[in-house]
Amino acid sequence: MPYEVPLSAHSTVHFNPRDLVRELVAYGEMDAAKQLLLLDHEAIAAIGVLAFEHYCDPARPILHKAICLGIVEYLEGRARPLKRKRRIYPKEGA
Numbered sequence: 001m002p003y004e005v006p007l008s009a010h011s012t013v014h015f016n017p018r019d020l021v022r023e024l025v026a027y028g029e030m031d032a033a034k035q036l037l038l039l040d041h042e043a044i045a046a047i048g049v050l051a052f053e054h055y056c057d058p059a060r061p062i063l064h065k066a067i068c069l070g071i072v073e074y075l076e077g078r079a080r081p082l083k084r085k086r087r088i089y090p091k092e093g094a
Contacts, residue, residue: 012048013055015067023064024071025090028083032071047074054079 017036024033039047050070055063065082073079 011052012045013051013063013067013070014048015044015051017044020064020067020071022089023087024068026084026087027065027068028088029068029072032068032075035075036071043074047071050074 017039021033021036024030024036047067047070050073051063051067052070054061054069054073055066057066061069068082069079072082
């Protein structure tokens with residue numbers, strides 16, 4: 001169930017989806033990383049609103065994590081923690 005951007009939404013996070021693929025993989029979100037580049041501009045805008053909401057959370061995640069949380073929430077239709085709490089980047093050539 002895609003997230004719809006409320007008409008009153010004024011605060012958003014702007015990001016380049018290609019920059020977040022590596023971050024999603026590092027958080028263990030392989031499926032989301034594959035789906036992200038297939039989304040249209042409206043979906044990316046909706047994720048930006050969700051990411052801003054996550055970024056304003058009292059836990060105050062780093063910006064990349066807030067965006068990853070927004071991506072997963074948009075794709076799955078509900079918020080949940082990322083598969084990994086900390087990023088683990090794949091080794092080069094692996």
